[in-house]
Amino acid sequence: VYNTASRKIEEFKSIEENKVGMYVCGLTVYNDMHLGHARTYIAFDVIRRWLEYLDYEVTFVQNHTDIDDKIIKRSNQENVKFEELTKKYIERTQEDLERLQVNTPTIMPKATDYIEEMVTIISDLIEKGNAYVTSPAEGALAPDVYFDVHSALDKFGTLTGQKLEDMRAGSRVAVDERKKHPADFVLWKGAKEGEPRWDSPWGKGRPGW
Structure with a gap:
């Protein structure tokens, strides 16, 4: 794999034998996901699937940023509580990922938790x-x-x-x-x-x- 820190292609070695932890930044949930988001999640899903094919146990974490300036602005525009707005777009994001056949993350924490x-x-x-x-x-x-x-x-x-x-x-x-x-x-x-x-x-x- 290409190591961004060393700027070299290196042999992948997991910190813990046969286990890999992956973190991918999730959406700021004030709107629907777009093609750029889809590309990101498909790309990392491919990496995850390849690691699992190699018999690694993968813990895949992808968060939801559910408090942010854009969320506050959008909830005020729609005259709804920010929790209602983010709940709607979290559900729609998960539906989109299912349609793209992206595997469900192991953990999907919300920032406010x-x-x-x-x-x-x-x-x-x-x-x-x-x-x-x-x-x-x-x-x-x-x-x-x-x-x-x-x-x-x-x-x-x-x-x-x-x-x-x-x-x-x-x-x-x-x-x-x-x-x-x-x-x-x-x-x-x-x-x-x-x-x-x-x-x-x-x-x-x-x-x-």
């Missing part, structure tokens, strides 16, 4: 100096938390081959004067009035991506 674990991880990153708390965004009731990319420069770009200095500000991550570096990305967003929210050490809010 693991808020407590996310808060623990973010707290740990802050304690280690890899993340920081900012002032609240305009209209927000609590602060945001950002990942500090400069705290992990030795690992940055390991898989993509990108260098931080070559990245164009605002191309993937929004520019914000509250951030230490334009590439810093949000881990936790302070809630605005009327938005879904969960408790955290930094105030009520939700995970960021």
Whole structure:
């Protein structure tokens, strides 16, 4: 297989004998899946089937991102609770995957089922100096938390081959004067009035991506 980190074709060796864990990022469920999504899931399903053909026991995890700015915006537009919106598109996504004959993932967790674990991880990153708390965004009731990319420069770009200095500000991550570096990305967003929210050490809010 091609190893993105080493940029070489290498013999595949599982960490645990005869077992493989796969994680594929699932949809942000505010709309139906499109052909680009279908291509991704078919491609990784082929890899999974090949590994199973080789007698590996595969644990395949594919999440549902069921809280996000786009989900909040869409639920407000349709005047429904965000849970109703995401439930509808999770079901439609699963129907589409069945039509494509993509095998069902071993585990399909929803982001909102693991808020407590996310808060623990973010707290740990802050304690280690890899993340920081900012002032609240305009209209927000609590602060945001950002990942500090400069705290992990030795690992940055390991898989993509990108260098931080070559990245164009605002191309993937929004520019914000509250951030230490334009590439810093949000881990936790302070809630605005009327938005879904969960408790955290930094105030009520939700995970960021």
